[in-house]
Amino acid sequence: MTVDGYIELKAWQVAIAASLVLLNAAISLGLQLGLGRSLVVASMRMVVQLLLIGYVLRWVFQSDSVLTVLALAVIMTIIAGVAAVRRTERRYPGVYWASSVSVLVSSWLVTSFGIAAVLQKADTWYEPQYAIPILGMILGNTLNGISLGLNRLEDELVVHRNLVEMSLTLGATSWEAARGPVRQAVRTGMIPMINSMMVTGIVSLPGMMTGQLLSGVSPLQAVKYQIVIMFLIASGTALGTVGVVLLSFRRLFNRNHQFQSGLLTAAGHK
Amino acid sequence: MDSAGVLLDAQGLGRFVPGTQQWLLRDVSLAVRGGDRLAIVGPTGSGKTLLLRSLALLDPIDEGRVLWLSQTISARLVPAFRSQATYLHQRPALIEGTVEDNLRLPFTFRIHAHQDFDRRRVASMLEMVGRGADFLARSWHDLSGGEAQIVALVRALQLNPTVLLLDEPTASLDASTTQTIERLISHWHERTNGKRALIWVTHDRQQSTRVAQRVVQMNAGKLLEGT
Incomplete structure (x- = not known):
């Protein structure tokens, strides 16, 4: 959906992007890089950290x-x-x-x-x-x-x-x-x-x-x-x-x- | 003790392992007068280097004090003091560049800014140790260990220090280079008729009797009068 000149993202759209991590997982598996665990942890951390800061920022922006x-x-x-x-x-x-x-x-x-x-x-x-x-x-x-x-x-x-x-x-x-x-x-x-x-x-x-x-x-x-x-x-x-x-x-x-x-x-x- | 003529006077120097009460150097007193040639001998780890570094005020002292010409040395005067009582490392430290670059380095320090690099004087010192004028253009990394020590020594001597604190300067050098270095230092010492002094740390008993008129022994951080 377009709001004031930009597309507002829904959770399912973020999920589509997250599916790309499967590509990395496939490479790790295929080449036996042993990166599977790190990949999952890194992706989860990134999502959690950004969501947290998103909520903090929303609260800070609203509190004014x-x-x-x-x-x-x-x-x-x-x-x-x-x-x-x-x-x-x-x-x-x-x-x-x-x-x-x-x-x-x-x-x-x-x-x-x-x-x-x-x-x-x-x-x-x-x-x-x-x-x-x-x-x-x-x-x-x-x-x-x-x-x-x-x-x-x-x-x-x-x-x-x-x-x-x-x-x-x-x-x-x-x-x-x-x-x-x-x-x-x-x-x-x-x-x-x-x-x-x-x-x-x-x-x-x-x-x-x-x-x-x-x-x-x-x-x-x-x-x-x-x-x-x-x-x-x-x-x-x-x-x-x-x-x-x-x-x-x-x-x-x-x-x-x-x-x-x-x-x-x-x-x-x- | 009569303090007349004393150049460097260490009174009750003590240092311990940081954060502990374990002494590395304990109650060391030492007076050096013009003309003195003192050797300090002792086993590895007895505190010889530590004492010499303390005399040059290179490390903080935990107990006692160092006097220069019977005066305490304020923080502001430490660089001037070190230019008079100069410590020479066992392993020479050279900057990248030529021998001449290394010899010119001290003149970039404010304390020596009133002097100029004297090429003729340096050349005559180098000649004394069998090195021609082309030696000045040699690169630092083409020098042997002995040659590097010669450069470090000439770099210090050209500044006319009054006391030299020599920390085993010939420890890793062959007999002939050792002799060369001893000759250069002896020449510097004799030039001013008893105004200059040196303290030479060595583990070589024979060298100590060659270069010094008084030999003291160090053991476990304490100074014992020797031969």
């Missing part, structure tokens, strides 16, 4: 209250902060704090800018229709940059510990000794975003734009929205990556210009 929107935004931010660390291979005391602060400051700052300055909706910033999807998209990408940057920093410092310490022994400050790893980490966090801007619209149509096209928005409007979002995401990723790298640097080096390599442990070890 500042507190509800803020609460959801805080939960999303904390989950992103924790998930960013979970994807890395090493831990240090305070890493979850560093990641969460970086996610929070970068994504909230950029989302606020997007809503207030770009969309010009400063007085109704809490409207969930804009705040939640924009924050969500920025969080998803910032989280990626943060985890890549954090992982690279820890990796560089561990692998090149001898170079860092050599610089310190020759009179380098901790910043001078760590600037190579810091630079590499920030680059690593930002490169996927730059690559994605390079190919967007050529290799793939971005998800948000596709969604808008499906819901009947004119292509040029959808493109404008996408451009705005890409810029917001790029700056959120940059801010978040720089934030987590600097906070980690401050934690891993003390004021006496000593590299506290003992603080870094492999994930899963105490």
Whole structure:
């Protein structure tokens, strides 16, 4: 059924799409990949997670209250902060704090800018229709940059510990000794975003734009929205990556210009 | 103790295994004066490297303190201190690039920014160890272990440190390279008529008597006066 320019999906239509998973199941069986269980679990999880967030969003959209929107935004931010660390291979005391602060400051700052300055909706910033999807998209990408940057920093410092310490022994400050790893980490966090801007619209149509096209928005409007979002995401990723790298640097080096390599442990070890 | 002429003074240094009360280094006191050549010997795991790293303030100290020219070293002055009391690793760490790139590296640090890389001086040091001017253009990954250690040593010596903290710099080198390195260090030490000092950690008793005028023994994190 068409409603305001888009086709409203019924449960049976979703079920038709779900039947496609049988194709994957057939491949798994045919080639004895042993993926059957994972496939079922992954499909079920995806359905349950999306339905849950659908109901949560419906409730948030209907409530139209500042507190509800803020609460959801805080939960999303904390989950992103924790998930960013979970994807890395090493831990240090305070890493979850560093990641969460970086996610929070970068994504909230950029989302606020997007809503207030770009969309010009400063007085109704809490409207969930804009705040939640924009924050969500920025969080998803910032989280990626943060985890890549954090992982690279820890990796560089561990692998090149001898170079860092050599610089310190020759009179380098901790910043001078760590600037190579810091630079590499920030680059690593930002490169996927730059690559994605390079190919967007050529290799793939971005998800948000596709969604808008499906819901009947004119292509040029959808493109404008996408451009705005890409810029917001790029700056959120940059801010978040720089934030987590600097906070980690401050934690891993003390004021006496000593590299506290003992603080870094492999994930899963105490 | 008379503190006149003391360059580096460690007082009651202690370090323990993080999070425990198990001592790795306990109540170590050591004073180094201009002209001193001190060797520290002892079995593997006795705390020699740990002591040297503590003297260079590379690790946090749990007990005691390190004084430089009878003064405590504030956090701000740690880089300046390390440029005067320089620690040399057992395994040389080189950056990617040529020998010259490695020798120029310290001048990118603020503490050495007022100095310039002195090619002539470096060339004369390299000549002393039988390496010509073309050695400067050699790539870091074409160097043998001994050559890499020579580069690391020249990189430190060109900055005119007052005290060298040498952590078994010749442990994995052949006799001839060991001799070369000893010669280079001895030349650096003798140049200023008793103003410079060195602490040389080694497990080689013969080397300790060759390079030092005083040998102390370490055992289980404690310093025992030796031969």
